[in-house]
Every structure is written in C-alpha cells, then in structure tokens.
Amino acid sequence: MCYARGLLDSESGVLTFPLALALAAVTAPETGGLAVRVALLEVDGPASANDRAALTQLLDDALTQRGLSPVREPAPRDCGAPCLEGIARRSGTELALRAELATAAAGWSLTLGLFDPRRPEAGVTQGAVSGADLNALGAKLGAAVDGLLAPALALRGAGPGTIRRGLGWGTPGLILGGGLAVAGVTLVGAGSWPFIDRALGAAEVERLRVASASPAELDAASRRVSLAQQALSEWGLSALGIGAGAALVGAAMMSGAAGE
Secondary structure (H helix, E strand, C coil): CCCHHHHHCCCCCCCCHHHHHHHHHCCCCCCCCCCCEEEEECCECCCCHHHHHHHHHHHHHHHHHCCCEEEEECCCCCCCHHHHHHHHHHHCCCEEEEEEEEEECCEEEEEEEEECCCCHHHCEEEEEEEECCHHHHHHHHHHHHHHHHHHHHHHCCCCHHHHHHHHCCHHHHHHHHHHHHHHHHHHHHHHHHHHHHHHHHHHHHHHHHHCCCCHHHHHHHHHHHHHHHHHHHHHHHHHHHHHHHHHHHHHHHHHHHHCC
16 A cells, blocks of 8 residues: 555554555445545644654545545544534635544544534534554444545435445345236237137137038037137136236335335
8 A cells, every 4th residue: 555654653652554454444434426525634632743644645545445545634633523614715626524543542533523504503423533542443434434525425315325225125126026016918919819719719610600510610610619718717817816906006116215
C-alpha cells in the first residue's frame, strides 16, 4: 500500500501495518454508485503527529472503500457544527468528518464526529472507537464509520438499505412471479383444450347425423368426443385448477414485488 511507510514510522513504536490489513478486510457497503464527497479533517488530538497521520490515512481509505470521495482538510481547533458546515460549504462536499485521537494508560481512543448539512438540526453525530493499541483500534474503525454514515447515505438514496431494496425481494419477486404467472396461463390453456375439443366433436356428430353421414364417419366423430371427455377427466380439470392457482399466485407475487 502507498501509505505503508507512514504507518511503519509511527513514533509509538507499534507496528501498525496490520491495522491497514484489518481495515481492508472489513466488508464495505456499496453506495449504489452515488459519489458522495466528504470533507475529511486531519485527525487531531494529543497523540503523536505520526499516529494522527496514520489514522487520517486509514479514515481516508475507509471512506474510499465505501465508494465515497474524501477531501482532506486541515483541522481547526474546537470545530463544532458551524465550523464543519463552513468547511463542507467551502470545500464543495456533502459531509464533514472530524476525528480526535488520544492515548492513555488503558490504550487508545478515537472520537469521530460527522456533520451533515442536510440535517443541521442533528448537529454533530458522535462515534467512538477504543483499543489497546492502534491495531485493535483499526479493527473496529470500519464499523464505527459505517454507523456514522448510514443515516446520511440513506438520506441520499445510497447505502446498504438501497441495495436491499434493489436486490432484495423486488427483482427476484418480479422474475419468479412472472414465471409462475406464465406457467399458470399455459396450464389453463392446455386444460381448456379438452373442453373445446369435446364441444367441436359434439357439434360434428350432430352435423353428421343431420346430413345422414355413414356409420364410419359417425363413429369417428363420436370417438373424438369420447377421447376429449377422457382427457378432461384424466388431466384437463387438474391442469385448469393448478394453472388458475399458479396464475393468481404469480400475479400476487408480482404485485407485491413491484412495491419493493
């Protein structure tokens, strides 16, 4: 990775390259092809400069892996909602993300804050990650970023929710329902044929009798009626019932899936 040197030069003396591997292994939700620009403030806090730079890079990578477009910005001191809104407006971004890294005897802690100009009433939404070292911190970073981003992405028609709607019941439901409806209509057509053939055969018998046709012609027409009645009894009625039910179920499935 292009930032491996920066991660390995951390003043803390901790080998943080596995941190990048842990973050890369996290499955990132797609954003449905929507390129959301995020103002990423350089990580602030009392931790060393190299450690802050390493975490800034990891946050940058986490956003990029999730289909977002991070824009690096310097971190003003005590940057609250008005400050983040100004940064987002000035940088032409839709979101602003800040982070503060601190170390203590118990380990490391990273505090995240996200501001969405479309939801100014929500202020800065907070997230926190802690770990014994940078590697442990990085293993939890992806989930924290996802939690912060979810409402903002949903507001923009992106994120995991949109994927579930697009690839969930909707499309398969239309395909399965349509196939079932077509199969049902086909069965109804096949089951109806003995009815039609019996009626045609009966009309032919009556016509031949009126015309004083030969016994052989009458026998052939009567046999046609008998065969049609036999087919109707053996499979025609069953095909009609199953086909009608399948068509109705398929239509219901398509109607339900169309609303997904």
